[in-house]
Amino acid sequence: MRFKSTRDSGSHQGILYRDAIFQGLAPDGGLYLPTGKADLSAVFASLSRDVSFLEAATKVTAALLGEEMDDASAERVCRKAFSFEPELKPLKDNLYILELFHGPSCAFKDFGASFLAASMEEVLRKEHKKAVILTATSGDTGSAVARAFYGKDNLDVVILYPSGRVSPLQEKQLTTVGGNVRALEVRGSFDDCQRMVKEAFLDRDLNEALTLTSANSINLGRLIPQSFYYIWAWARLREEHADLRFCVPSGNFGNLSAGLLARFWGLPVPGFLAATNANDVVPAYLKTGEFQPRPSLQTLSNAMDVGNPSNFERMLSLFDGDLEAMRGVIAEAVVSDDETLQTIRKVKEEEGYLLDPHTAVAYLASRRYQEQSGGPVPMAALSTAHPGKFVEVVQEALGQAPPLPPQLRALLPLEKRSTLIGNSLEDLRRALI
Numbered sequence: 155m156r157f158k159s160t161r162d163s164g165s166h167q168g169i170l171y172r173d174a175i176f177q178g179l180a181p182d183g184g185l186y187l188p189t190g191k192a193d194l195s196a197v198f199a200s201l202s203r204d205v206s207f208l209e210a211a212t213k214v215t216a217a218l219l220g221e222e223m224d225d226a227s228a229e230r231v232c233r234k235a236f237s238f239e240p241e242l243k244p245l246k247d248n249l250y251i252l253e254l255f256h257g258p259s260c261a262f263k264d265f266g267a268s269f270l271a272a273s274m275e276e277v278l279r280k281e282h283k284k285a286v287i288l289t290a291t292s293g294d295t296g297s298a299v300a301r302a303f304y305g306k307d308n309l310d311v312v313i314l315y316p317s318g319r320v321s322p323l324q325e326k327q328l329t330t331v332g333g334n335v336r337a338l339e340v341r342g343s344f345d346d347c348q349r350m351v352k353e354a355f356l357d358r359d360l361n362e363a364l365t366l367t368s369a370n371s372i373n374l375g376r377l378i379p380q381s382f383y384y385i386w387a388w389a390r391l392r393e394e395h396a397d398l399r400f401c402v403p404s405g406n407f408g409n410l411s412a413g414l415l416a417r418f419w420g421l422p423v424p425g426f427l428a429a430t431n432a433n434d435v436v437p438a439y440l441k442t443g444e445f446q447p448r449p450s451l452q453t454l455s456n457a458m459d460v461g462n463p464s465n466f467e468r469m470l471s472l473f474d475g476d477l478e479a480m481r482g483v484i485a486e487a488v489v490s491d492d493e494t495l496q497t498i499r500k501v502k503e504e505e506g507y508l509l510d511p512h513t514a515v516a517y518l519a520s521r522r523y524q525e526q527s528g529g530p531v532p533m534a535a536l537s538t539a540h541p542g543k544f545v546e547v548v549q550e551a552l553g554q555a556p557p558l559p560p561q562l563r564a565l566l567p568l569e570k571r572s573t574l575i576g577n578s579l580e581d582l583r584r585a586l587i
């Protein structure tokens with residue numbers, strides 16, 4: 155499979171995965187997608203209902219990237235990437251929670267970050283090169299990236315985060331990894347961090363001294379592995395539920411785009427449900443046909459507080475800009491903060507299951523969809539984070555704090571190690587060289 159930019163309408167061959175992952179964004183400012191339609195339906199059909207996640211991931215990787223990764227290489231990358239697995243938890247009335255938070259940072263972003271890290275390591279190992287991953291974070295992405303790249307040969311990681319503006323637990327996650335991962339605590343805002351990273355990528359001297367690359371969420375190497383858990387969940391449930399739908403709590407819509415890719419490769423999923431909080435730019439587009447980005451609103455499901463979703467361009471491109479086609483596959487739902495709190499409370503009381511605020515959005519959207527469909531149509535709601543990551547929100551909903559997952563509990567006694575710097579490119583340059 156080859157890849158080309160969403161903004162490239164030419165019909166050339168496209169570039170290799172290995173080149174696309176080191177570029178991140180395409181040179182024309184677009185996002186990478188497969189050049190044509192691959193048909194993986196035979197691979198999907200070959201997955202048994204007790205297939206492990208690792209086996210499913212390895213088969214799909216080999217099928218997708220066979221041109222540049224032989225079977226041994228695909229297996230090595232997946233083995234390194236996935237030391238953790240998703241889990242499916244059945245609730246009542248054909249609703250399943252697809253738990254994606256069993257990785258090192260307790261959020262679904264671990265799947266994408268780990269696979270990207272393992273792929274980059276595989277490429278650099280063969281070429282005997284070194285690279286520096288430079289990334290700005292407001293919390294979640296940084297911790298997944300830090301853990302994914304920890305201990306990788308040939309790769310150093312530098313994370314910029316705004317001083318005093320990430321939660322204490324998030325700061326622990328960013329600053330206690332050590333080894334090849336450095337945390338720079340910037341006297342400024344998240345926007346300052348992002349600007350400094352952008353400036354660094356444009357700075358000729360810096361780029362001559364170091365091979366700088368990014369690991370942000372639009373990277374193709376993070377998108378592709380996010381398709382694997384849709385495929386795995388489908389294989390697990392297809393005997394009972396041939397018509398399983400997925401509900402995806404969305405912010406930048408990378409997760410949903412990955413599900414769409416799986417469907418374009420032949421996964422027989424009748425449809426998806428895109429669930430957002432008050433940042434409902436995509437649901438509004440599906441309703442009105444008008445895409446109107448706007449500044450983001452702060453909500454309780456804050457990893458979904460995105461006012462201009464970067465993957466919308468990918469979604470449009472996958473449907474060739476055809477709104478009706480998109481409406482045929484993606485339904486939408488919007489969930490308020492009050493509803494999120496009520497849902498966390500109600501589901502804990504009635505079903506004995508503890509939801510994080512993002513999963514609560516997906517849960518309520520799924521139940522509404524079932525109601526509108528006139529019956530308990532089978533649905534899998536993607537659970538994107540462990541409730542223990544959102545102590546304050548769960549506390550507000552239930553009156554008591556959630557248990558911390560062991561991965562996070564282990565961080566509490568560790569000492570923060572970061573370098574405090576100013577918010578100019580010059581400050582960053584001094585820290586890098």
Ligand SMILES: *Cc1c(COP(=O)(O)O)cnc(C)c1O
Pocket residue numbers: 261262263294403404405406407408409410457458512538539
């Ligand atoms: C990043 C994130 C999301 C949103 O995922 P997108 O791919 O940006 O739509 C949802 N929930 C959690 C917990 C996240 O960290």
